[in-house]
Amino acid sequence: MVLLKESKPPSEGSSSCSSLVHDPDAERMIRFRDGNESAFDGLVEKFKSPVLNYIYRQIGNLDEAEDIAQNVFIQVYKSAERYEPSAKFSTWLFTIARNLCLNEFRRRQRHPLQSLQQTMSDDSEASPIQYADPKARSPSAETLEKELQEHILAAIQKLPENQRTAVLLCRYEGLSYEEIAKVLGTTVSATKSLLHRAREILKGELSKFLRET
Amino acid sequence: MIQTPPDWDQDKKLWELLGKSRPISPASNFLYEIRQKLVSKKSTIRSSSLLLSFLSWSRGWSAKLVLVAACATILLVFIPRKTVLQETSNSSSTKETVQLVQLAQNYELIQDFEVIENLDKL
Numbered sequence: 553m554v555l556l557k558e559s560k561p562p563s564e565g566s567s568s569c570s571s572l573v574h575d576p577d578a579e580r581m582i583r584f585r586d587g588n589e590s591a592f593d594g595l596v597e598k599f600k601s602p603v604l605n606y607i608y609r610q611i612g613n614l615d616e617a618e619d620i621a622q623n624v625f626i627q628v629y630k631s632a633e634r635y636e637p638s639a640k641f642s643t644w645l646f647t648i649a650r651n652l653c654l655n656e657f658r659r660r661q662r663h664p665l666q667s668l669q670q671t672m673s674d675d676s677e678a679s680p681i682q683y684a685d686p687k688a689r690s691p692s693a694e695t696l697e698k699e700l701q702e703h704i705l706a707a708i709q710k711l712p713e714n715q716r717t718a719v720l721l722c723r724y725e726g727l728s729y730e731e732i733a734k735v736l737g738t739t740v741s742a743t744k745s746l747l748h749r750a751r752e753i754l755k756g757e758l759s760k761f762l763r764e765t
Numbered sequence: 766m767i768q769t770p771p772d773w774d775q776d777k778k779l780w781e782l783l784g785k786s787r788p789i790s791p792a793s794n795f796l797y798e799i800r801q802k803l804v805s806k807k808s809t810i811r812s813s814s815l816l817l818s819f820l821s822w823s824r825g826w827s828a829k830l831v832l833v834a835a836c837a838t839i840l841l842v843f844i845p846r847k848t849v850l851q852e853t854s855n856s857s858s859t860k861e862t863v864q865l866v867q868l869a870q871n872y873e874l875i876q877d878f879e880v881i882e883n884l885d886k887l
Contacts, residue, residue: 593796600791608789618792622799629803704786723783726767744772751776754783762778 554578554637577641585632592632596625599642603649606720610653612709620656624649643731650717650735657713700761707757715750718743 554575577595584591603624608617627648708716714736721727721735733743755762773780792798 596796596799600795601788604791604795605788609786614789618795621791622795622802625799626802626806629799700785701787704783708783708786719783722770723767723780724786724788729770747772751773751779755776755779758779758782761782 554582556637556640575637575640578637581628581632581635581641582637585635592625592629595628595641599645600625602725603645605724606646606649607653609705609708609720609724610650610713610716611656612705616656620652621649623652627652639734640731642725642727643734646721646725646727647735654713703758703761707754710757711750711753714738715746715753718746719750719754722747 556575556578577598580591580595584595600621604617604621607620607624608614611617611620624645628645708719711719717736718732721732722729727735729740729743733740736743736746738746769777769780
């Protein structure tokens with residue numbers, strides 16, 4: 553059984569006691585490190601959707617998101633020998649995902665024309681986005697739904713990268729503020745501040761939809 | 766279902782609205798693609814290791830010269846010659862040496878003029 557030490561800093565208002573957290577994913581990673589290939593497959597099956605969605609909401613291009621998501625797990629594979637569970641496996645995994653997204657942003661800054669072409673090709677109907685909910689809807693409901701999805705994604709994309717990461721990991725992956733702070737390489741109070749600012753921006757961007765609810 | 770953090774209490778509507786963003790599904794061959802990439806990377810690393818092993822086998826220039834000459838010969842045989850000559854010479858052997866050097870330079874195979882001088886000895 554892999555138990556991780558999780559300590560909260562005294563400045564956050566709680567005592568500096570440590571609690572031990574059982575992490576089955578870290579255990580699986582250790583089994584993979586020790587030679588069990590099917591353990592790696594199990595981790596991919598469990599985390600492929602969260603990782604892909606995190607990356608897609610970060611960069612906004614489905615094809616690139618698939619490619620980067622695969623590279624995340626390739627990094628996991630290559631890092632297996634050196635793996636030591638100092639944090640939750642998901643924290644480590646999303647740190648890798650975030651770093652690869654940052655690499656992608658830097659690459660786009662160096663090649664803006666290529667990035668524009670890829671964004672335009674993503675808009676074509678040749679590569680439609682497959683959503684998880686396959687229920688049939690009326691055409692007008694479908695249009696409204698599509699508009700909502702696009703607006704939410706666009707609003708998230710308008711956030712600065714660190715705020716966007718904090719929101720994505722908090723809202724869609726359920727990471728604690730401590731875990732998000734580790735991914736961002738910052739403190740819990742800074743993470744709370746990032747989330748506060750992100751909420752203000754998102755409320756502005758999505759005000760039309762917030763009024764309707 | 767992810768629980769709303771306490772500091773989102775005043776923004777519950779936003780929390781719920783963000784939750785309406787539907788997730789996308791990975792391709793069905795996601796794991797297969799990863800395995801394929803891993804296999805591809807392993808074979809690339811193997812090829813690079815062989816080349817590096819050969820180059821480090823001899824510290825002297827002789828092994829590198831052989832490699833350069835082999836690459837240049839392959840280029841001469843399989844790729845049409847391009848008109849890149851800067852000088853002309855009556856001697857055919859000198860002409861061939863100059864052509865060889867120019868071709869190799871164009872493909873950035875030779876960096877050191879010492880190697881160029883030693884090509885005559887081939």
